[in-house]
Amino acid sequence: MNRRRFFLLALALFLGTVLPCFGARMYASRIKVFVSIAPMLEAVSDIGGPRFEVGLLIPPGYTPENFSPNSRTFNDLSHAKALLTIGMPYEKTLVSRLRQSMPQVRLFDMTDGMTFRDFPGHDGVPAPDPHVWLSLQNMECFALNAGKALAQLLPEEARDIQMRANVYVGKLRKLRAELVAIMAPLKGKTMLVTHPAFGYFAADFELRQLAVEREGKEPGPQELGEFIKLAQAENCRTLFFPLQHGDRLAYIVAKRISLTMDVKPLDPLPKAYLEGMKQLADALQKGL
Numbered sequence: 260m261n262r263r264r265f266f267l268l269a270l271a272l273f274l275g276t277v278l279p280c281f282g283a284r285m286y287a288s289r290i291k292v293f294v295s296i297a298p299m300l301e302a303v304s305d306i307g308g309p310r311f312e313v314g315l316l317i318p319p320g321y322t323p324e325n326f327s328p329n330s331r332t333f334n335d336l337s338h339a340k341a342l343l344t345i346g347m348p349y350e351k352t353l354v355s356r357l358r359q360s361m362p363q364v365r366l367f368d369m370t371d372g373m374t375f376r377d378f379p380g381h382d383g384v385p386a387p388d389p390h391v392w393l394s395l396q397n398m399e400c401f402a403l404n405a406g407k408a409l410a411q412l413l414p415e416e417a418r419d420i421q422m423r424a425n426v427y428v429g430k431l432r433k434l435r436a437e438l439v440a441i442m443a444p445l446k447g448k449t450m451l452v453t454h455p456a457f458g459y460f461a462a463d464f465e466l467r468q469l470a471v472e473r474e475g476k477e478p479g480p481q482e483l484g485e486f487i488k489l490a491q492a493e494n495c496r497t498l499f500f501p502l503q504h505g506d507r508l509a510y511i512v513a514k515r516i517s518l519t520m521d522v523k524p525l526d527p528l529p530k531a532y533l534e535g536m537k538q539l540a541d542a543l544q545k546g547l
């Protein structure tokens with residue numbers, strides 16, 4: 260074996276041994292943070308950059324409505340530096356327990372500066388609509404809040420983090436301009452939905468949301484009859500349902516409204532937030 264081949268072989272062995280260890284050290288140095296819902300993932304990952312590892316608390320197969328924190332949740336959080344919250348109902352119990360049992364996990368409220376709208380709560384008592392991320396303006400607040408929170412966790416990179424937060428805000432504003440053009444012809448129209456998750460989006464683009472569910476429950480015969488009359492009067496041609504909820508209720512109600520009514524899914528919880536909001540607007544443009 261000549262010297263050149265020996266040198267290359269030795270170099271390959273060295274790199275094969277050292278690089279995995281270097282990569283492991285780099286991974287270990289990443290700061291673990293968790294978010295409450297999937298639409299937060301993209302912004303926090305983009306704003307945090309490579310020094311952060313972003314996890315989602317809700318496991319596959321669950322929605323924010325049917326998820327309750329369990330032992331796995333707290334085990335995951337025990338390895339995290341922080342939790343970024345956005346006002347989901349399930350967070351109340353979680354935050355209370357974290358403050359008592361895991362004070363080392365920092366808690367950051369991402370709703371500062373957001374505008375809330377009323378939501379028909381249980382027993383007819385109005386409550387803040389928790390689906391705040393479906394407003395692009397609220398997500399601008401979220402991005403800036405995320406930048407501040409992550410900068411506290413990694414102050415030596417605060418300037419870069421803030422720069423990335425501003426970049427993401429710019430993407431949100433560009434997207435909003437695109438959606439204004441898409442949604443303008445639909446101004447004043449009614450969107451029929453099974454679950455009232457889209458109120459913020461409807462308000463942003465001057466639509467009316469009409470939901471089958473009342474106070475988080477399927478309607479009784481009288482309430483369903485009232486909904487059907489309203490839907491027929493509005494001459495709606497599509498009933499939308501949240502992708503995560505399934506289409507059973509949507510098909511039952513659609514058949515009662517009109518034999519020709521379409522049933523289409525909308526995703527209120529996209530992991531790729533920017534693309535998901537564009538797809539939401541496109542689906543409404545085709546269905547309204």
